[in-house]
Amino acid sequence: MANKTVKVIKINADECNGCRACEAICSAFHATPKYGTTNPAKARIHVNWDPLRNLYVPVYGGPYVEAECLGRDRYVIGEKEYDECLFCRAVACPSRDLFKDPDSGLPLRCDMCEDDPSLKEPMCVQVCLVDALTYEEREEEMEEEKEKLDELEMGLETLIDKYGFDKVADTLARISISKQAET
Amino acid sequence: MRYAETGYNLEIDLSTGNIERVETDPRLTELHLGGLGTNAKILWDRVPPEVDPLSPDNLLIFSAGLLDGTPAIGANRTIITSFSPQTLLMGFSMMGGFFGPELKYAGYDKVIIRGKSPDLVYLWINNDKVEIRDASHLQGKGALETAEFIKEELNEPKVQIAAIGLAGENRVYFASIEHGRSSASRLGLGAVMGSKGLKAIAVRGTKDINIAKPDKFWEICQEVLKYIEYRLQNPIKGVPAILSMIGSPQEMMLHDEQWHTTSFSWGHARYRRKDFWNEEVAKNWAESQRNAIERLVSCYNCPVRCGAIIRHPSLPTHRYMMKCYSKLTYVMAAMTDDLAFGFKIAGLAQEYGLDGYTTPQVMAFATELYDNGILTDEEMPGFPSNNEERFFYLLEKIVRREGIGDVLANGVYWAARQIGKGAEKFDHNTTKKHEQMVIKLGMLNPLYFLMYATGEKGNITQIEGQIPQTPLPKGYREEFVKDWIQVPTGKEERFKRFILEWGDEGKSFPFWPPPDLVCELVDWQETMHYIDDATGICAGLSSFPIKPPYHIHNLSCLISAGTGLDIDEEGLWEIARRNRNLVRVINVRRGLRREDERPPEDHWKKRFPEYEEKLLDEYYKYRGWNREGIPTKETLEGLGLDYVAEDDMIKKEILKEGVSLGGTTVKATKKQ
Structure with missing residues (x-):
């Protein structure tokens, strides 16, 4: 058992003004070079947005899924009806375009803007002056868990799902041979 | 690589159905930046002065601003430019919201529309895929309703839509182009869109916008954001509440409307009600506003909440979005004390796609003509006695161009001349044939x-x-x-x-x-x-x-x-x-x-x-203009607009420049 800092972005959907600044800055922060491009379709946060139903639900890219789920439940909260998908954080879900890079199809997952030196708050929280997004850190006792997949591994997993392990392994081997031949 | 802009325009000919993606000249960005500047250049080059605004030869340009789609806070305006059917001059109207940035993400700075479609159509721009689609099923539908239909039809929850309502289809001279939270309202560009048989433009984009110097750019954006936060917490002292903030006047957030209701004029821009605002009104209006507003909302990438989602059970969409001053324009023009009337009629007018400034003035003008016996029950059968009902009556006539509505749909200036019988005298609040702010003040400013x-x-x-x-x-x-x-x-x-x-x-x-x-x-x-x-x-x-x-x-x-x-x-x-x-x-x-350069005659009492x-x-x-207000040759050349100075008509007008100007000749004054 060990102490761990848990980073939390709290979402207050009632305060959301639907400006999508979070999407814009998220995509710019994760661009190479940093802030070099903006493209909300590459953001790791997405505001589910339906003004004429007064429906505003910001959601972050979370766990990677290989297949779409069976459930399509609907929730009634207040007087509004919400589709389950609206709250779903699944990254790269085949049933929708969210949290997938529009060019490569690779998954886009929130990393809390990890940076060196680290930021005081993730960028989406910094630009949200209406406080729909706020940041909290809390200490929690956690069981040691095995290292999470990093982005590269996650990307490779996606490619493996798409093309099969053998094809990806063959391609990597072929690239590494040709790179060695170049040098 | 192009930075901030995409470097491409979309050229659509609705007569032939031709669609082209055209690379733009980067030199024009250096000269004009983008938006209105480059729109003006296109209109100068491609629309001869004799072109009727409602003819197929007129262009209708939807342009994103140069910085739209970048992280620059509040860079989200769409600048729509054409020639106005009302003023016959360059028609200039803009809207906030999300359309401009989405257009940039789709890979275009502008959509330039020419020609006229034989049937009602809408345009679907999805990155590189651009289609002209049938819109016959949307004929007569409201602007908001249309957007909802298209969203569903395309199954694209993130699509951004600009659409016209019935008023634009029927070429009302003050028809707007509506985009949810925003609208391009002024000068009748909705009528131009209607004349082209274009019901809506839907756009979705998933491409990058590049920044040349990313670190520097974001540094400035952060300073701007910090100053916004500071200004939201520190209103200007010594000015009325409504002028102390940033954004458009914060009329969705604030209830205190003392300044607008007591300084601006009521009716057909006639009467000031200096003692209108009192505790009881303040209480009733605050309650009306609380009942109407469900949420304060913003445009793309902006923390200032100038707009609001308004409940409106009788609209097909059950809600609409309002921005600042249209809350008051109908109320004050109808001389009613009931703010709830404003929320109700503004929603309906938005669905029809009408300018919230001009429309109430035209209706107040008609009411005034009726009260003065110039318009009678013959032209206005069944005209109600109550002002609020009168406004709903007139709204329906105008958007359908039905009976007297066909005349009123041309705005106060043209309607006054068509009606005659002394109606011209009641055209007292227009400049260049266009309705102006309803202000009646004392001393000339x-x-x-x-x-x-x-x-x-x-x-x-x-x-x-x-x-x-x-x-x-x-x-x-x-x-x-x-x-x-x-x-x-x-x-x-x-x-x-x-x-x-x-x-x-x-x-x-x-x-x-x-x-x-x-x-x-x-x-x-x-x-x-x-x-x-x-x-x-x-x-x-x-x-x-x-x-x-x-x-x-x-x-x-x-x-x-x-x-x-x-x-x-x-x-x-x-x-x-x-x-x-x-x-x-x-x-x-x-x-x-x-x-033509005359403010409304009674704008100020002391002239x-x-x-x-x-x-x-x-x-x-x-x-650097001559006595007629025409830029001189030197002024134009000094700005790199030599080609303008070479234009035949301008040349002819510039020849008049020797005209005496308060003792000095124009030539002598050019040095400054």
Whole structure:
């Protein structure tokens, strides 16, 4: 058992003004070079947005899924009806375009803007002056868990799902041979 | 690689169905930036002056601003430009929201529409895939309803839509183009869209927008954001609440409407009700507003909540979105004390796609004609006795162009002349054939005189800004100028002294400040708007409020870092001047002359015809225009607009330049 800092972005959907600044800055922060491009379709946060139903639900890219789920439940909260998908954080879900890079199809997952030196708050929280997004850190006792997949591994997993392990392994081997031949 | 802009326009010919993606000339960005500036260049080059605004040869341009889609806070405006069926001059209208940025992400700076489709269609722009689609099933549908239909039909929850309602289809001269939270309302561009058989444009984009110097660009954005936060917490002291904030006047957030209801005029821009606002009204209006508003909302990438989602059970969409002043325009024009009426009729009018400024004035005008026996039950059968009901009656007639509605749909100026029988006398609040702000004040304001008279945009809120509308009370002035960082370099001393002295003995309108200072103050106000109109940054964060987050100093740095161009403060000022002059000559070529540059006759009670002429002379001289308000050859050449000076009609008009101007010839005044 060990102490761990848990980073939390709290979402207050009632305060959301639907400006999508979070999407814009998220995509710019994760661009190479940093802030070099903006493209909300590459953001790791997405505001589910339906003004004429007064429906505003910001959601972050979370766990990677290989297949779409069976459930399509609907929730009634207040007087509004919400589709389950609206709250779903699944990254790269085949049933929708969210949290997938529009060019490569690779998954886009929130990393809390990890940076060196680290930021005081993730960028989406910094630009949200209406406080729909706020940041909290809390200490929690956690069981040691095995290292999470990093982005590269996650990307490779996606490619493996798409093309099969053998094809990806063959391609990597072929690239590494040709790179060695170049040098 | 192109920075900030995409470098491509979409050219659509609705007559032939031809669609082309055309690379733009980067030199034009250096000269005009984008938005209004490059729109004007296209109109100058491609629409001859004799073209009827509602003919297929007119162009309708939807342009994103240069900085739309970048992380620049509040850079989200869509600048729609064409020729106006009402004024017959260049029609200039803009909207906030999400359309401009989405267009950029789809890979285009502008959509340029020409021709006329034989059947009603809508345009679907999905990155590289562009389709003209049948819209016959949307005929007669409301603007908001249409957007919802298209969203569902395309199964694209993130699509952004600009659409017209029934008014645009029926070519009402004050029809708007609606985009959810925003609308391009002024000068009847919805009618131009209707004349082309175009019901809507839907756009979705998933491409990158590049920034030339990313770190520098974001650094400036962060400073702007910090200043926005500061200004939201620190309203300006010494001015009415509604003018103390940033954004458009915060009429969705604030209930206190004392300033608008007691300073602006009611009815057909006739009566001031100086004692209208009292505790009971304040209480009732606050309650109406609370009942109507479900959420305060913003445009793309902006924390200021100028808009609101309004409940409206009788609309097909059950809700609509309102922005600032339309809350009051119908209420005040109908002379009703019930704010709930305003929320109700504004929603219906938005669904029909009508301008919230002009429409209530046209209806108040018709009501006035009826009350004066010029219009009768013959023209208006079953006209109700109650003003609120009258407005609903007129709304239906106008959007359908039914009976008297067919005449009223052309706006006050044309309707007055078509009706005759003395109706012309009731056309008292238009300039250049367009309805103006409903203001009836006492003393001539020389700054506003020039802005109303010479403004090309038809709407004072797109011309004015930066400066309080009345002198600051003593005791507030020193504090105001202490951190007035927005003032242009070299003007600090003069402008600050103006604020410090304004209102002192002998330092009051109309003869103070002296004309040269009046011109400089007007130039500053106009210039900041012309910059915003090119960048797409919202005037509510920049040219419109007092002490805005964007100003000439950080804008030149921001534009340079975004585009990679090297533009300093002076260079930016020159671009704005170039755009101002280009818009000017486009209108000159269509017949605009000095005699048209008249604010509404009774805008101020105390007028000074001789002094007003002098103000116009001084302003024209300051701008490098001749006595008719036409830019001189030297002015045009100095701005790199030589090709304009070579235009046959302009050449003919410039030949008149030897005209005497207050003792000096135009040529001699050009040195300044």
